[in-house]
Amino acid sequence: MVVDRYKDVADAFAGDIDSLEAEVCSPDRPVDAGRIYQLKRELLEFKRAVMPLAGALQRLSQGTFPGIPAKVATYFRDVADHHQRVSEQILSFDELLSGMLSASIAQLDVQQNADMRRISAWAALVAVIPVRLPSCVGAHPDRVHRDLPGAAPQQVAVAAGHVTRRLIQGWYARAPAPVRGRPDLP
Incomplete structure (x- = not known):
């Protein structure tokens, strides 16, 4: 039963x-x-x-x-x-x-x-901004003329590049360090 x-x-x-x-x-x-x-x-x-x-x-x-x-x-x-x-x-x-x-x-x-590929693609785009954005408007941090009338776009581009770079550096500073001997782990 x-x-x-x-x-x-x-x-x-x-x-x-x-x-x-x-x-x-x-x-x-x-x-x-x-x-x-x-x-x-x-x-x-x-x-x-x-x-x-x-x-x-x-x-x-x-x-x-x-x-x-x-x-x-x-x-x-x-x-x-x-x-x-x-x-x-x-x-x-x-x-x-x-x-x-x-x-x-x-x-x-x-x-x-698939998610990591998307995140990596966005990270690659964001990582390029601090370098490419100032150069797109012809600005260089050492050669920005603050007293010229056309300098405002240059100053904004340089400032945006610096802010973006600092944000990325802060993000990487908070990320956990990789485990020794296991490069595939974050």
Whole structure:
């Protein structure tokens, strides 16, 4: 009777895993790795409840206990068979969830790489401003003539370049230092 309930629980897990698999394989929706992990934890609890019965059911189904009639041993063989099927389902579900978790993490890595490319492109544009902006208006910090009537654009460009440079320097000063031996880490 208990083993038959295991089949119902395994079927419920199958439905949850199918819906998660559809989400992981869908390019439209972001996948919640926490949801996959939570289902994996629930499956582990189920596995801990199911697996210890295997040995006892195997011994009961073989009729090695004295006083167990042949009809009862046949019944236990049937129960052990159902238990074996549920156990195999649990193992396959665990493998599926591990694969989905890996795929979800890979999708997250791809998204983070795309984000980093965008951030790097903007940083490259911003890093050029302190150098290029003053030169676009013909200004050089050493040669700005403050008393000339056309000097205002030059002064604004030089000031904007200095402010931008100081902002970038401050941003880099607050950034964490890279870990020695791991140049790929920030």
